[in-house]
Amino acid sequence: MTTIPDKPLLSRLFRMQWEEAQGQYVLLYPEGMVKLNQSAAEILKRCDGQRSVPAIVDELEQAFKAVGLGADVDAFLRTASARGWLA
16 A cells, blocks of 8 residues: 655656646646646645645645545545655
8 A cells, every 4th residue: 555645745756737728737747747637736736745644634624615535635645646746
């Protein structure tokens, strides 16, 4: 099982930006681009190496007036880590 850093940080190999032509956030890397859905973008925006995973979950739950997002955030972060998106 892939581990998640205590304070996730987007890897230096990737850059997230709003792509007007796509109408969505994308993750750019030397070999290409990954289109991100809104949920993925909102999680990755908060992966700054300063916030812990629980802090990211709390912030998302407050921002979207939702509860119980922990499992979904955890699953996404595990996938992102396995793909090398996180440092």
